[in-house]
Amino acid sequence: MARHDHGAPPSDTALRVKALESLLIEKGLVDPAALDALIDTYENKVGPRNGAAVVARAWSDPAYKARLMDDATAAIAELGFTGRQGEHMVAVENTPRVHNVVVCTLCSCYPWTVLGLPPVWYKASPYRARVVKEPREVLAEFGVTLPEEVEMRVWDSTAEIRYLVLPQRPAGSDGLDEAELAELVTRNSMIGTGLALIPGAARAKTEAAE
Amino acid sequence: MNGAHDMGGMPGDGPVEIEQNAPLFHAAWERRAMALTVAMGAHGLWNVDMSRYARENRDPLGYLEDSYYERWLYGLEVLLEENGLVTREEIAARETELSREDV
Numbered sequence: 082m083a084r085h086d087h088g089a090p091p092s093d094t095a096l097r098v099k100a101l102e103s104l105l106i107e108k109g110l111v112d113p114a115a116l117d118a119l120i121d122t123y124e125n126k127v128g129p130r131n132g133a134a135v136v137a138r139a140w141s142d143p144a145y146k147a148r149l150m151d152d153a154t155a156a157i158a159e160l161g162f163t164g165r166q167g168e169h170m171v172a173v174e175n176t177p178r179v180h181n182v183v184v185c186t187l188c189s190c191y192p193w194t195v196l197g198l199p200p201v202w203y204k205a206s207p208y209r210a211r212v213v214k215e216p217r218e219v220l221a222e223f224g225v226t227l228p229e230e231v232e233m234r235v236w237d238s239t240a241e242i243r244y245l246v247l248p249q250r251p252a253g254s255d256g257l258d259e260a261e262l263a264e265l266v267t268r269n270s271m272i273g274t275g276l277a278l279i280p281g282a283a284r285a286k287t288e289a290a291e
Numbered sequence: 292m293n294g295a296h297d298m299g300g301m302p303g304d305g306p307v308e309i310e311q312n313a314p315l316f317h318a319a320w321e322r323r324a325m326a327l328t329v330a331m332g333a334h335g336l337w338n339v340d341m342s343r344y345a346r347e348n349r350d351p352l353g354y355l356e357d358s359y360y361e362r363w364l365y366g367l368e369v370l371l372e373e374n375g376l377v378t379r380e381e382i383a384a385r386e387t388e389l390s391r392e393d394v
Contacts, residue, residue, distance in 0.1 A: 093386075094361055095320040100385035101368070102323055104377050105331070116326040123325065124315055165329075186299030188343055189359065198325070200313055204359045207304040214300045222307050237299065240339045 123198050131162045132195035132245060133266035136277075137259040139172075140250045150174065153245060157195060167194025167243060173236060174247040175273070180227050181234045182220070182273030183244040184212045190238035195245055196268060203272070213237065223274040246270070248277040295351035321360040328363050337370050345369040 105111040135157055139146040149156040153170035157163075170192060173181040185191065186209045191199040202208050212219045216233045220226070227233075236244045248270040254262060257280065269275025316322045332342065346366030347354065357365060371377040 094364070095318065096386050096390060097382065098320040098323050098327070098364060099389055100382050101364070101371075101377070102327055103389070104381055104385055105327060108376065110334070110376060111327060111330045115330055116323065119326040119329050120322045124322075184299075187296055188347075198315055200310075201317070201359070202307050202309050205308065206298050206301070206355075207307045209298040210301040210304045211307070219307060223309065240343065 123193075127164075127193060128197035129195075129266075129268035129271065130263070131160070131197075132192070132268070132271045133263040134160055134259070135162070135195055135245065136247060136266045136271065137262035139247055140254075140262050141259050146247075149247070157245075162194045164194050166190075167192050169241050170195070170243055170245060171236075172245045172247050173234070175249045177231070177249070179232045179234060180273065181236060181244070181246045182212060182216055183236050183238060183246060184209060185238040186210070186213060187237075187239075190240055190243060192243035192245055196271060200268075220274060223269060225274065225276060246273045248275075251277045251279045253280045294347050295354040296347040324360045324364050324367075328367050331367060331371070336374055342366055342370065345373075 102111070102116070106113055135149065138160065139149050145156065145159075148159075149172045153172040154168065156172075157167070157170055173183075175181055185203075189199050189204040191203065208219065213235050216235050217227070238244055248266065250262075251265055254265060257265075261280075265278040265280065267275050267278060270277045316325070328342075332339075337345075343366075346362045346369075349365065353365075354362065368377070368379065368382065372379060
């Protein structure tokens with residue numbers, strides 16, 4: 082099947098969007114400054130650094146972690162992260178026995194408030210179709226191989242519920258403060274297609290899969 | 292509703308295509324399509340379920356061939372037309388005007 086979930090779009094799409102924007106502005110339905118502000122928000126302000134701060138706090142503060150696991154929406158809001166596509170958050174914790182992975186098989190539901198907008202692969206058919214059926218094979222494509230005895234749990238997001246994976250705190254991270262811990266938390270580690278970085282590991286290498 | 296979007300467990304896909312250092316948007320128009328969709332959603336004329344239905348209630352091949360933000364654009368146009376805000380004829384006419392300006 083011809084699928085092009087990313088790549089160069091046909092040039093008439095750009096024209097179609099331009100035409101639509103110009104009509105909506107003319108009709109007073111959108112404000113160009115508000116559009117620029119929305120783009121700035123999602124390109125520069127909301128993103129996986131928010132989620133990393135949540136994870137680092139949970140690693141550092143057992144009381145916070147308990148609140149996160151009990152009511153993730155409220156615990157995330159404590160750090161100031163609220164808004165659309167994050168109204169009903171659930172945190173799922175990775176342990177030596179259980180590894181959680183998040184998908185949206187039907188579309189692209191994703192926790193915008195903590196991770197920003199989803200990457201292309203998350204929205205494309207191979208991930209959506211396969212991770213529910215063969216999570217270990219899919220994880221291997223991200224460079225993650227887990228022992229056979231680790232139970233895989235795949236969470237299918239809905240329009241309402243959005244999941245945040247709490248990755249395992251890596252070995253060798255004792256004594257790091259929250260800001261240093263947050264540096265170890267990659268976007269993929271909060272989706273479940275990656276693991277938190279080991280302190281001192283080459284960051285560039287691990288980020289390659291992002 | 293069962294449709295092309297219901298992808299969980301479907302056979303036939305190859306490996307996940309993981310792009311290195313992927314940008315958030317892959318073309319300038321994708322930014323505008325995202326912002327237009329979110330800004331129009333804020334009027335409260337439709338909810339997230341209606342937005343998804345508008346994107347997904349279509350011929351399967353069209354859904355599969357569209358890129359992600361093209362699906363958003365398709366859905367937005369459906370909702371605008373259904374709500375009597377912008378017609379397809381208006382969009383086509385404006386496209387023609389704009390393409391003349393560009394020449």
